[in-house]
Amino acid sequence: xxxxxxxxxxxxxxxxxxxxxxxxxxxxxxxxxxxxxxxxxxxxxxxxxxxxxxxxxxxxxxxxxxxxxxxxxx
Amino acid sequence: xxxxxxxxxxxxxxxxxxxxxxxxxxxxxxxxxxxxxxxxxxxxxxxxxxxxxxxxxxxxxxxxxxxxxxxxxxxxxxxxxxxxxxxxxxxxxxxxxxxxxxxxxxxxxxxxxxxxxxxxxxxxxxxxxxxxxxxxxxxxxxxxxxxxxxxxxxxxxxxxxxxxxxxxxxxxxxxxxxxxxxxxxxxxxxxxxxxxxxxxxxxxxxxxxxxxxxxxxxxxxxxxxxxxxxxxxxxxxxxxxxxxxxxxxxxxxxxxxxxxxxxxxxxxxxxxxx
Numbered sequence: 399x400x401x402x403x404x405x406x407x408x409x410x411x412x413x414x415x416x417x418x419x420x421x422x423x424x425x426x427x428x429x430x431x432x433x434x435x436x437x438x439x440x441x442x443x444x445x446x447x448x449x450x451x452x453x454x455x456x457x458x459x460x461x462x463x464x465x466x467x468x469x470x471x472x
Numbered sequence: 473x474x475x476x477x478x479x480x481x482x483x484x485x486x487x488x489x490x491x492x493x494x495x496x497x498x499x500x501x502x503x504x505x506x507x508x509x510x511x512x513x514x515x516x517x518x519x520x521x522x523x524x525x526x527x528x529x530x531x532x533x534x535x536x537x538x539x540x541x542x543x544x545x546x547x548x549x550x551x552x553x554x555x556x557x558x559x560x561x562x563x564x565x566x567x568x569x570x571x572x573x574x575x576x577x578x579x580x581x582x583x584x585x586x587x588x589x590x591x592x593x594x595x596x597x598x599x600x601x602x603x604x605x606x607x608x609x610x611x612x613x614x615x616x617x618x619x620x621x622x623x624x625x626x627x628x629x630x631x632x633x634x635x636x637x638x639x640x641x642x643x644x645x646x647x648x649x650x651x652x653x654x655x656x657x658x659x660x661x662x663x664x665x666x667x668x669x670x671x672x673x674x675x676x677x678x679x680x681x682x683x684x685x686x687x688x689x690x691x692x693x694x695x696x697x698x699x700x701x702x703x704x705x706x707x708x709x710x711x712x713x714x715x716x717x718x719x720x721x722x723x724x725x726x727x728x729x730x731x732x733x734x735x736x737x738x739x740x741x742x743x744x745x746x
Contacts, residue, residue: 446577446730453727457673460680467683471508 409469415462422455507690511614511683530610531618538599538612567595571729578733582740589629590736593622594729601682601721605714613724614682616675623675626732634739645742674731681724685717 430448434441517528549564557565571591575583597613604611612618634642646663647656692713695706 446574449723449727450730450734453677453731456681457677460676460684461673463684464676464680 405469409466412462412466412469415465416459419456419459419462422458423452426451426455507687507694510610510686510690513615531612531615534600534603534610534612535618538596538603541603542595542599567591574730575733575736578730579737579740583733583736586633586736590729590732593626593732594725597622597678597728598722598725601725602718604682604686605718605721611682611686613678614686616679619675619679620671622678622728623671626674626735627671630732630735630739633736637740638742642739642742645738670735674728678724678728681720685713685720689713689717 426448430441430444433444513529513531515527515529516533519526519528545560546564549558549560552558552561554561568591571594572584572587575587575590579586600612600618603609604613634645638644646660646667648659648663651659689710692706692710696703696710699706
């Protein structure tokens with residue numbers, strides 16, 4: 399296999415990390431919504447926690463994206 | 473060494489640079505730029521400081537603009553200092569209260585003296601992100617050098633505050649109370665690693681979000697031309713993504729400052745929640 403081809407395949411594989419980020423973000427927002435519908439008065443107080451969870455879940459996926467970009471352009 | 477960072481030729485970029493238009497030459501000579509070229513750094517004023525490249529670049533220019541915008545706006549908005557705020561004054565007060573509440577909720581009363589620090593970081597990142605949304609401008613926060621410098625500043629400040637307040641006792645942060653002895657060799661290294669990885673995750677989150685978002689916008693904008701009549705579909709998508717990018721620009725500035733508050737809370741109140 400050519401080195402160039404392997405590079406692109408590797409970059410594509412690194413993007414698989416975003417699957418986990420997608421699942422994580424969906425989980426967080428889905429659970430927040432179901433919790434907020436059960437008890438709407440408590441929802442605004444948990445908004446910051448929601449965003450922190452979102453940020454933490456997203457960061458793991460972005461690490462993978464970063465690896466992909468490093469393979470492509472590094 | 474530093475020369476290799478920006479000025480160099482990157483022929484491998486042209487492959488992606490042509491994603492949008494087929495008629496674009498290998499150097500993007502027709503004026504249509506590739507999605508990665510918006511992140512190029514240009515030197516406006518060459519400056520060599522003891523072998524270090526301290527040139528005034530477009531990145532530096534936009535940081536200066538951001539600081540000027542922040543100082544100018546806050547000075548103008550709070551110039552009246554009326555009891556019943558005018559519209560611009562309410563915006564400034566809104567920003568103040570937003571961060572003041574965030575700092576108080578996360579760090580308690582002791583943390584309020586670090587409010588100026590968090591407020592500065594929030595407004596600086598927010599304005600840099602928002603300036604980047606102006607077409608043909610430059611997004612400073614899409615470079616990991618800048619975001620890592622900010623994150624490293626937060627990390628150093630937090631560590632310094634922790635040691636200043638608790639002395640060597642700050643190291644107890646790595647060993648939570650009531651931790652069973654057999655678990656110590658497992659938990660303590662994990663806690664240390666998670667503490668040391670903070671500047672990396674903080675900077676990569678901001679940088680990757682801004683860079684990925686702006687690249688996505690440019691890639692979709694390229695499809696509009698190359699698809700002809702069907703270019704309406706990516707046009708609508710681009711408009712929607714632009715709206716989303718404004719949300720991300722605000723959200724990332726907010727998350728950066730919320731996490732700064734949480735790290736400050738660790739340093740001020742250790743593990744217990746005020």
